[in-house]
Amino acid sequence: MMKSVLLLLGLVFSVGCAQQDSIGTKISGNLEQFPAGGFAYLEVIGENGVQPIDTLEVDTNGDYSTFLSINEPAFYRLNFNGRQIITLILTGEENEVVVNAQGNDPRGFSEVSGSYDTEYKNQIDAMMQAYRQQIKQLQQAQREARTNNDAQSFQSAQLQMMDLAKTTEGELKSLIRDASPSLAAFYGIQMIDATQNFMFIDSIAAEMQTEMPENFHVKGLLTQVAAKKSLAIGKEAPEIALENPEGEIITLSSLRGNYVLVDFWAAWCRPCRAENPNVVRVYNLYSNRNFEILGISLDRTREKWLGAIQQDGLPWLHVSDLKYWRSQAAIDYQVNAIPATFLIDPEGKIIAKNLRGASLEAKLKEIFG
Structure with missing residues (x-):
């Protein structure tokens, strides 16, 4: 964050x-x-x-x-x-x-x-410094747990990190709300996850536009908000229509009625490949409960794409236009780093983004019980 x-x-x-x-x-x-x-x-x-x-x-x-x-x-x-x-x-x-x-x-x-806005900025800095220090300690605990093959301690540290991130984000948003509209609020919103907090950022941007419409920072912020508005939580997911390995066109809209994880990945992406075993595990847990995955590869060659599917044992739907970052789906979803995921509800609306690891499992458990 x-x-x-x-x-x-x-x-x-x-x-x-x-x-x-x-x-x-x-x-x-x-x-x-x-x-x-x-x-x-x-x-x-x-x-x-x-x-x-x-x-x-x-x-x-x-x-x-x-x-x-x-x-x-x-x-x-x-x-x-x-x-x-x-x-x-x-x-x-x-x-x-x-x-x-x-x-x-x-x-x-x-x-x-003597500077009201600077005092808010310094409070934000102090909060984030404390957060980073606590995360560092939990990461060290994870490293020790991995060394000792202690899966329970590893998962406990991971859950603590998730809780800490959620708590800190809530406190930071409260501080930003108190400081708004100001450049201190602008400073603070750079430190929260824009994909998960779009509506909040949009509301702060609107307040700043009213107070400082000609400010350079505000104009830049409004431009960014406008660009991301189409992919905000609650918005209808853009259509995807790409070929599967058999050459058939698969559309996102054809999967309506299911919860769909749109998963942008590639054979050359090491973090993606490292995440795949976790995705396979949760897919096996929920695939019989209205849950589907649509894997969108940003590979450039068919051989590497299909080879990675086979090597990692990925049993869900796969599509690609093999255009790397110029993939139409990547452009439509403003994907500039992978892995990137979008969770779509049965009505075709975006309900979560960038779920990985424990956060993906927690969200699906929340949905399916």
Whole structure:
């Protein structure tokens, strides 16, 4: 659920430095260990990347201050000697923002006050840092369980990870809702699963459009939402019509009345092949209970496609146009990484996406009991 959001941030901006007077937002603070002769910059994360907009004068006591004119909400960075970088969200409504920091350590102490949006961003960061640490511990528990051939402990850790992800996602969404509409909310939604939370993201995007319709980030978000709307949970699944190994056209609509797992995979995809035994197992459990799988291969050669079906013992329906990523089904379902799955209900509507492993088994158990 985690993403590196700063690489995606861009903002049309118009800013100016005003150190000669006191007009704008004052940014000040103290650096505990800023090296003599070091460089400190105020930067904006703009449409064309990170751009410096001011050089900060840090005195011998580590104190600094500057004034910034802000025309619209934007992401800024305080860059201390290239060693410690602190990201701020400023709207122009702040009178003074105080940023105290260690100043010479990427993991050093820092605290920000005076910026409502930045405080929300920092809460989000703290929440995600705690989540990553807990996941790391559970992954270590899984590795130890695998080494000891302890299937029960392995599954227990996996279920704990699923519960942790669900709980953290709920807490994160609550925080985003409180921060919306703002760039802090925009920052937060980069960290939740868009496929499983489309309606939530759509609602936040609508609020941001009302509040900041001309903001670069908001425009980009609205474009992404519009592109994914056709594949949102609850929407009718796009039709699929491809040939099976015998040359017969199989359509998704012909499977109406069943729960259908549309499974995008390929013989060359190692994660797909590793997942196949689990899919075979759940298929055998539910294939006699209105459950079908439609495997869509993104292979380029018939031989490798059919060879993988035989090697992995995949007993469900298979289709392909052997066009690799240019497969029409992959285009229609906006698939850019595999394995990718879509669970379709008997009426032909999408009810879940990207189910794998324990999450697939849990969803089918929820449906079939």
